Amino acid sequence: xxxxxxxxxxGIGNGAIYASVALALVLIFRTTGLLNLAQGEMxxxxxxxxxxxxxxxxxxxxxxxxxxxxxxxxxxxAIERTLIRPVYGPGKSQLNVLIVMLGxxxxxxxxxxxxxxxxxxxxxxxxxxxSSAGDPTGSSQIVEVLGQRISWATIALAIALVVECVVxxxxxQRTKLGLKLRAVANNTESARLxxxxxxxxxxxxWALSAGLGAFAGTLAASARGSVNPGLxxxxxVYAFSAAALGGFDSPVxxxxxxxxxxxxEALTIGYVDALSGIELVxxxxxxxxxxxxxxxxxxxxxxxERV
Amino acid sequence: xxxxxxxxxVGILVAAAALYAPxxxxxxxxxxLSMAIYFAIAAMGLNLLTGFNxxxxxxxxxxxxxxxxxSAILVDSYGWSYELTLPVAALLAAGLGVLVGIxxxxxxxxxxxxxxxxxxxxxxxxxxxYVDGTGGTAxxxxxxxxxxxxxxxxxxxxWEYVECLVVAVVLFVLAWNLSRSRIGxxxxxxxxxxxxxxxVGIHLARVKVGTFALSAAYAGIAGxxxxxxxxxxxxxxxxxxxxxxxxxxxxxxxxxxxxxxGPAVGAxxxxxxxxxxxxxxxxxxxxxxxxxxxxxxxxxxxxPDGVVGGLRRLTxxxxxxxxxxxxxxxxxxxxxxxxxxxxxxAVDDPDxxxxxxxxxxxxxxx
Numbered sequence: 001x002x003x004x005x006x007x008x009x010x011g012i013g014n015g016a017i018y019a020s021v022a023l024a025l026v027l028i029f030r031t032t033g034l035l036n037l038a039q040g041e042m043x044x045x046x047x048x049x050x051x052x053x054x055x056x057x058x059x060x061x062x063x064x065x066x067x068x069x070x071x072x073x074x075x076x077x078a079i080e081r082t083l084i085r086p087v088y089g090p091g092k093s094q095l096n097v098l099i100v101m102l103g104x105x106x107x108x109x110x111x112x113x114x115x116x117x118x119x120x121x122x123x124x125x126x127x128x129x130x131s132s133a134g135d136p137t138g139s140s141q142i143v144e145v146l147g148q149r150i151s152w153a154t155i156a157l158a159i160a161l162v163v164e165c166v167v168x169x170x171x172x173q174r175t176k177l178g179l180k181l182r183a184v185a186n187n188t189e190s191a192r193l194x195x196x197x198x199x200x201x202x203x204x205x206w207a208l209s210a211g212l213g214a215f216a217g218t219l220a221a222s223a224r225g226s227v228n229p230g231l232x233x234x235x236x237v238y239a240f241s242a243a244a245l246g247g248f249d250s251p252v253x254x255x256x257x258x259x260x261x262x263x264x265e266a267l268t269i270g271y272v273d274a275l276s277g278i279e280l281v282x283x284x285x286x287x288x289x290x291x292x293x294x295x296x297x298x299x300x301x302x303x304x305e306r307v
Numbered sequence: 308x309x310x311x312x313x314x315x316x317v318g319i320l321v322a323a324a325a326l327y328a329p330x331x332x333x334x335x336x337x338x339x340l341s342m343a344i345y346f347a348i349a350a351m352g353l354n355l356l357t358g359f360n361x362x363x364x365x366x367x368x369x370x371x372x373x374x375x376x377x378s379a380i381l382v383d384s385y386g387w388s389y390e391l392t393l394p395v396a397a398l399l400a401a402g403l404g405v406l407v408g409i410x411x412x413x414x415x416x417x418x419x420x421x422x423x424x425x426x427x428x429x430x431x432x433x434x435x436x437y438v439d440g441t442g443g444t445a446x447x448x449x450x451x452x453x454x455x456x457x458x459x460x461x462x463x464x465x466w467e468y469v470e471c472l473v474v475a476v477v478l479f480v481l482a483w484n485l486s487r488s489r490i491g492x493x494x495x496x497x498x499x500x501x502x503x504x505x506x507v508g509i510h511l512a513r514v515k516v517g518t519f520a521l522s523a524a525y526a527g528i529a530g531x532x533x534x535x536x537x538x539x540x541x542x543x544x545x546x547x548x549x550x551x552x553x554x555x556x557x558x559x560x561x562x563x564x565x566x567x568x569g570p571a572v573g574a575x576x577x578x579x580x581x582x583x584x585x586x587x588x589x590x591x592x593x594x595x596x597x598x599x600x601x602x603x604x605x606x607x608x609x610x611p612d613g614v615v616g617g618l619r620r621l622t623x624x625x626x627x628x629x630x631x632x633x634x635x636x637x638x639x640x641x642x643x644x645x646x647x648x649x650x651x652x653a654v655d656d657p658d659x660x661x662x663x664x665x666x667x668x669x670x671x672x673x
Contacts, residue, residue, distance in 0.1 A: 035418065035420070035421060037420070037421075037424070083604060086608065087607055087608070087611075093564075093611075094363065094416050095357065095363060095560060095564060096560070096607045096611060098363060098365075098420060098556075099556065099557070099560050099603055099604075099606075099607050100603070100604050100607050102365070102553050102556070102557075102600075102603060103599075103600040103601065103602075103603030103604040103607075104600065104604070105600070106553070106596045106597070106599055106600030106603070107596070107597050107599075107600025107601050107604070108600075109596065110594070110595075110596040110597035110600065111597055114594065114597060233428075233546075234428075237424070237425060237428055240421050240424075240425075241425075244418075244421070248418075278429070278432045278433060278436055280425075280428060280429050280432055281429065283425070284425040284426075284428075284429050287421070287422060287425060288410050288422070291410050291413045291414055291418075291422065292410055292413060295413045295414060
């Protein structure tokens with residue numbers, strides 16, 4: 001039983017990471033209707049940037065994260081404006097925008113390695129650690145709650161996820177800006193007609209998503225101890241399956257989906273020996289199952305198409 | 308000179324060059340050419356699915372891999388003669404294609420890309436777990452003698468080139484005929500307006516799953532051919548299937564989507580770009596994916612209809628169609644505009660000016 005609970009706890013830590021990246025995907029999908037395949041590599045680039053800030057300038061990780069988020073937001077907006085907008089829109093081929101995203105996928109990964117480092121680099125942890133021989137940035141401290149040993153990493157990741165959710169909720173539901181964003185997501189043409197600067201909103205959508213991805217990527221690297229060039233590609237697959245499970249247009253779905261996928265993964269690793277080494281079957285199976293049973297996802301809305 | 312004559316002339320020149328090439332070049336170049344040919348076959352398969360039927364896949368590396376391992380294992384462990392393994396590779400890949408095609412009925416566009424992406428990521432891990440070949444795990448290296456030339460007057464590399472070429476010609480003619488047939492029109496109709504297509508009596512599920520299977524079979528055959536050219540079926544690199552998938556798609560888009568020659572042109576450009584730039588920058592191997600990614604983006608910006616589409620526009624400019632043809636073409640354009648699915652001439656070739664062959668218009672913004 002203890003083992004079972006510890007598997008679940010492991011799952012929650014990972015789930016917070018998947019959910020954050022899934023939230024970033026949902027953000028872009030809601031505002032622009034795009035599934036951003038390059039999301040993972042954008043986050044990877046940001047994560048390496050954060051590592052570079054801490055290692056080259058000796059910046060504290062607590063300062064590096066906000067700096068990275070701001071820089072990533074600018075980068076995300078720039079990408080939308082220069083690379084995505086010319087090839088994406090009503091009446092334009094989805095294939096071209098897909099190719100552009102794949103190009104970004106390859107180029108950003110390579111650029112991160114060129115500019116910063118092509119090695120696995122230690123990422124400082126923004127939570128309490130003990131010094132440890134195996135990990136240059138220290139191992140996460142453990143707290144005992146009700147007889148269960150919980151790593152600070154799990155707690156911090158969960159807190160980060162809650163903070164993200166609250167910020168997004170307030171932004172989207174309680175501010176004028178959020179109202180505009182939602183209006184553009186809902187119906188771009190009508191939003192434009194009532195005087196909303198919809199292209200600025202699209203850029204803002206990408207900026208938010210890039211910032212969120214950067215946050216998630218940095219924390220993921222901290223939790224795993226290091227940032228390496230393959231870090232985000234696998235996380236992206238899990239995040240996609242989380243978003244598919246929850247519904248691509250539903251932020252609540254992204255969070256629930258991330259947790260479900262991560263816990264399912266943790267339990268598979270723990271209990272199903274036949275799948276050891278190919279745990280990736282789990283998110284893939286979840287995606288297929290969801291598509292077969294409920295294509296719009298658990299919390300998504302069904303689209304209606306007019307001819 | 309009219310367009311028809313120009314086409315015939317170019318056709319004869321290309322055919323002659325293709326037949327003479329293996330005698331002209333040395334073995335390494337022949338291997339590159341063979342590689343370009345099997346790439347072209349896989350890209351053609353993807354083009355049928357993505358270009359003509361509008362289902363985007365970035366998982367064709369997995370079908371390619373299935374074909375490669377089928378061929379390699381049959382030759383290596385069961386002693387089959389190589390040529391017989393190709394149909395089996397095609398069948399197995401097609402079977403997997405059906406399995407993926409059925410859930411794919413539920414999704415479209417970028418969602419589908421996502422499902423197939425999972426396939427590409429998953430495949431090497433499965434191979435790593437279950438395939439235990441002569442070269443190690445997830446690597447099967449059949450004996451070199453298994454691929455010896457059956458004709459005495461051809462060296463092995465020439466034989467490989469010719470065999471690839473023959474298979475490719477058969478498959479390209481098949482694709483060409485298919486694209487002009489009833490089924491091909493149905494595929495395009497499904498791409499352009501799914502609901503309208505179904506109201507005129509097209510069986511959506513059958514067309515889409517069938518196209519998926521056919522497309523997977525093409526990739527499977529390409530995989531089988533790759534074993535002959537590369538002398539190995541390899542899944543040791545977990546990103547290989549994904550990279551292949553991307554490169555097939557790139558070949559299609561560079562060449563020109565929903566054209567018959569596009570995939571071949573795209574594959575040729577891609578393979579030679581890659582083999583010629585690989586060793587170019589010493590010590591900075593990582594620069595090559597950076598350039599590759601940037602080049603991809605650049606192509607989409609500069610040549611949105613691919614090389615073949617660009618050439619068509621060029622010939623339209625240089626050799627304007629005559630009055631009679633013009634009227635015909637105008638009619639076709641109008642039809643195309645209405646997108647009356649499955650009607651006479653709503654489809655692709657000879658392409659009307661101003662209506663470049665292109666991937667599907669975005670249907671809706673969800």
